[in-house]
Amino acid sequence: MPLLSPIYKIAIVGAGTTGLALAGFLKAAGHAVDLFERFDAPRPLGAGLLLQPTGLAVLARLGLDEKLIALSSPVHRLYGETQRGTVIYKLDYRWLAPHLFGLGTHRASLFQVLYNHVQGLNVPIHTGCDAIKTRTHADGKLSLHMADGRDAGPFDLIVDASGRQSKLALRHGAVSHDTPYPYAALWGVVHDLEGFSTDQLLQRYDAARVMIGTLPLGQTPTDPRPHMAFFWSLPARDHAVVRAAGLSAWQDGVARYWPLMRPFAEQFTAFDQLTFAEYGHRVMKRWHAGRLIFTGDAAHPISPQLGQGANLGLCDALILSEALSREPGIDEAIATYSRARKAHLTFYQIASRWMTPFFQSDQKLAPWVRDRSFGLMCRMPWMREEMLRTLAGVKTGLFRHLDPGHWHPRYRLKP
Template identity: 45%
Template sequence: MDSQHIAIIGYGTAGQAAALSLSRDGHRVEVFERAPELGPVGAGFLLQPTGLQVLWELGLLRQVMAHGRRVDRLYGETPCGRAVMDMRYAGLDARLFGVGMQRGALFSLLADAWAEHGEVHRGHAIDAISEDTRRIRDQQGRWHGPFDLVIAADGSASQLRGFTGAVEREAIYPWGALWQLVPQGGWAWGNELRQRYVAARKMIGLLPVGTRPGDDTPRLSFFWSLPVADFDAWRARGLPAWRDEVAHLWPEADARLDDTVDADQLARASYRDVTLRYWHRDRLVVLGDAAHGMSPQLGQGVNMALMDALALRDALRTQASVPAALHVYQRERQAHVGVYQFWSRWLTPIFQSDRDVIARARDLAFLPMGRLPGGRGHMLRVLSGTQHGFFGALSLKPDFLAALQG
C-alpha cells in the first residue's frame, strides 16, 4: 500500500505505538490529543510476553528491560497467610517472564522513539467524525482532514467508538481502585506481584515497576480496590484511619506508604466493560481500550493495545486498500481478545465484589484448579497473553524468545 495520510486520536499506549509503527512504514501521521500537555495516565502495569514481543519488534526491548523490573511470579493470599493464587511463568515456559513498568517510563520510550516522525496536536479534543469517516472535528468546531485513515485510540471512555455504529456493550464496573507509585525500599518480593484479599471486598496489591527516565528510584505500584461509589467516603474517612486499616491487613505494605501524607497522592481509577460488534466503519478504526475495554483483573490492557497497533500495521502492509486492511485487522484481533473479555467479565466479581460466598469458594478452589494439568496450562496462557480462543495458543517468535534470554 502506498503512503497514507493517517489521523490518530489519543496519545496513550495504543496511539503511541500506532504512531511509531505506522510512521516507520512511511505513512504520514498526525496525532490529536485532548490534553494540553503530554504525559502518562496511571501508575504501573505488567507487561506480558505478548506486549514485550511488540516492543522487541519496535526495537525498544533493551530500554524496557533497563527501566522495568522482571516479574516471575504472581502470588495472592488472605491476611492470615493462606495462599489463594500462585502462578509462575516458568510453569508455561522457562524462558518467559513479565516486566513491571511505570507508565511514565513506557510513555517516554515510545515518545522519544517517535519524536522525529510526526506531530502531536495538543489541546485538541476531537468530538465528531464526518459521515464519510475522512474528517474529524475538534472542540472549537474546526474540521481537520481529509485523511485516508482515522484511528480512534481515545481510551475506555471513548467518545468516538460510537461513530462505528457498532457499540454492543459499554458498562462501568462498580469497583475501581486507588493507585500510587511508592519507593521499593526494602520490599522483600522484588520479582513478584503480591496481592492480599479480604474476601472480595478488599484487595491490596504491590507490583515492582522499576525506574523511569529522570528518576532512578526503583518503585512499586500500590493499589487498593474499592467501589467507585465509595471514593468520596474513603476520602472523608481520613488518611490516618485508612493507614491503620492497611497496617492491620498487611504491615509490610503499610511500611511502603511512609511518604503518603495526603489523600491526593493516590489516584482514582475506574474501568469499563466494552464490546463492539465490529471495530471499523469505512475508514475509521478503533484501537486499544476504546475497542475492548475490560477490568484490570487479567492485566492485559497495555499488552492488548500494543498488539492492536502492530496488527494494524501488518494489515496495512499486506492489503491493497484501507477497508480490506481494517477487515483483516479486526478478524485477527477479535479472535485473540474475545477470550480475555470473557474471563475478565467473569473473574471480576470473584476478586472485586461484596459476594462473600463466591470469595470463599475462590479461596478454596482457585489454587487447586491452577495445579491441575489442563487448568494450569490455560491459566498460564491467559496470564502471559498467549491464549487464543478457548483451546488455541499464540506462538511467540523464536528470535524474540532468544532476545529475552539475552
C-alpha cells in the same frame, strides 16, 4: 500481498500506549501519520503496568523492549493469598518457558520510551486537539473535527486510540453497551523498601471486598531507586467516604489487613498522591465505522484483573499496521484486522469479565469458590499451564493460543 505496499494518509487520535505504538509502526512502514492528542502536553495517567510477553514482543518489533526493560522491573512470580494465609495463586512465568517474564513498569517510563521513539520518527503530534467526530466525504476520505471547531484532513483512515472515554466511539454509534464495574482502585507509587516486591506481584485478599497489592516498577523518570505500585481495591461508591475519613484511617485499614504494608501506605502524605481508577466493560457492535477504526481501550476496555489492557492495545497496533501493509486496500485491511483480532480480544474480554467478581465484588460465593479451588488448580500441571498462558496474554480460545515468538523470537513460548 501487493508487490508494493500501499501508502496512506492516516490520523491517529490519542497519544496513549496504543496510539504511540501504532504511530511508530505506521510511520516506519512509510505512511503519512498525524497524531492528535487532547492534552496540551501528552502525558501518562496512573501508576504502573504489568506488561506481558505479548506486549513485550510488540515493543521488541519497535526495537523498544530492551530500553524499557532497563528502566523497569522483571516480574517472574505472582503470589496471592487471603488474610488467613490460604494461597490463591502461586504462578511463575518461567514454568511456561525459562526465558519468559512479565515487566512491571512505571506508566511514565512506557510513555517516555514510546513518545521519544515517535518524536524521533518525526511524526507530527498535534496537541490540545479534543477530537469529537469524523466526516466521510464523497471520495471516501475522512476529516477529523475537534471540539473547538477546528478540522483536520482529509485522511484515508482515522484510527481512534483515545481510550475508554472515546468520544468518537460513542458519537459514531459503535458501542453496544458499556458497563462500569462497581469496584475501583486507588493506585500510587512508593519506594520499594529493602526489595520487598522485587521480581514478584503480591496480592492479599479478604473475600472479594478487599484487595491490596504491590507490583515492582523499577525506576521512575525522576528517581533511579526501585519503586513499586501499591494498589487498594474499594467499591467506587465508597471513594468519597474513604477520603472523608482521612489518610491515617485508610493507612490503619491497610495495616489491619496486611501489617507489612504499613510502611508503604505511610509513604503517602495526601490522597491526591493516589490515582482513583474506575474501569468498565465495553462491547462494541463493530470495531470500525467505515474507515474510522477503534483500537485499544476505545474498542475493548476491560477490568485490570488480568493485566492485559495495554498489551492488547499494543497487539492491535502491530496487527493493524501489518494488515495495512499486506492488503491492497483500506477496506480489505480493516476486514483482515477485525478477523485477526477477534479470537484474542474475545477471549480476554470474556475472561476479565468472568474473573472480576472473584477478586473485586460484594459477592460471597465467588471468593469462597476461589479460596477453595484456585490454589488447587495452580498445582494441576495442565490447569497451571493454561492459567499461565492466560496471564501471559497468549490465549485465543479455551484450547488455543498464539505464540508471541511470531512477532519477535525473544518472546517465543518454547525455549
